[in-house]
Amino acid sequence: MSDSVRDERFPGFGGASLALHRLGTGRPVILLHGLFSDAQTNWIKFGHAAQLAEAGFEALMPDLRAHGDSAAPHEPSAYPPDVLALDLQALVAHLGLTHFDLCGFSLGARTAVRAVLAGLAPRRLVLGGMGLEGLTGWGDRRSFFLDVIARYGTIKPGDPAYFAQQFMKSTGVDREAAALLLGSMENTAPEALAGISMPTLVVCGSEDDDNGSADRLAETLPNATRETIPGTHMSSVTGKALGKAIVRWLAAD
Template structure:
């Protein structure tokens, strides 16, 4: 499978059959220890990781970047109605992806929905060397807090109904620019599961939390780091949407990966 015509980079996109047979697309860049990179809600791997050059910097540093378009997003369409989405589908897709590759990632990196999914992936598989969590805070440890999902769902439903509210216009434009679908976005929301604090307390891998200083969309970044044993927090500049463009983000990622390599060599 080749990348959609809207993509400007030369890397080839591959697909694999996930746990339920759904075809999921992913990019594979570089060589070396695997870094699994999960993008945010209504985005895709190209917009989140390739356009800002983050994936290329990681690959150039000697790592193999695996960056999927998450189910219902980009080149991984899934048009089932929300009630037919498997619970934890996105996290389970990553388990299937790593089984397909026959590899264990040195690190799993996610931003926003991708970071929420990274938590679920580790909870279900315990199959990553470390976690790098961007754009999420302690609200994702509250399994009863549905406010953000409710707001997204309302915007999507308005868009499906053809309404011209600002939120509906924004989500329609987002789907058009990323190759996603409104149905896919609704399903991804329906399958989302947060990881409460008592389960975060069982995590035993090095974890880095990074958020913009003006990003409180998912609660407090330092607050989330405090709930994960031994986790560290690093502040970026900007808000939820702009922090991913801060040059300090790839620098923090590469520093963390270098620490993982040193730790691996020491053992």
């Protein structure tokens, strides 16, 4: 196992220069981070990628468009519908992957779903921090985050948007690019989820209902297993349980 993160770049949709961080050697697993986050914050900092590398996987961690070290263009043309799924397809093609696993947390889970529905075929799938309503009622979440961006810097403690504002400050997200990116995302019809046939783990914090009901999501998917880990939407990323759940699921066969 390589114990250091290797950084490189790959061309996303439209040739956008996107960052990719790699750790370990072995069967590839793509890890997609959450909104306003990045690979370092979501997967590297708290050891989830290291757990996967130690278990014999190669963790492939892109910074999504408009996040982390990736390009954050300000041209609306750089954000067509489902651009993050297009970027993910570009990554798979760039690396020539044919046998891989796919894991996403929050926005990353949403991106994974949209990519699978568009034809991507991972061996196994992990959807973290996601509930049914976060997919089928994404418009409400999008409106919430657009409001955070519009009121950025003025939101006070006690406001439901305060923690999202503070997280944006900590990661230095480009707000103009993030607003354009949010506009590229649409709802997923509940009946479309029947097309996700690979074994899927739905893992969510015990106090996390930010994206709706994880139980209902697991019930809607045709081949899903549900697991609960400690924490809220934010704190569930900081403990070891998330990485352990992912490793157990991906190493099951």
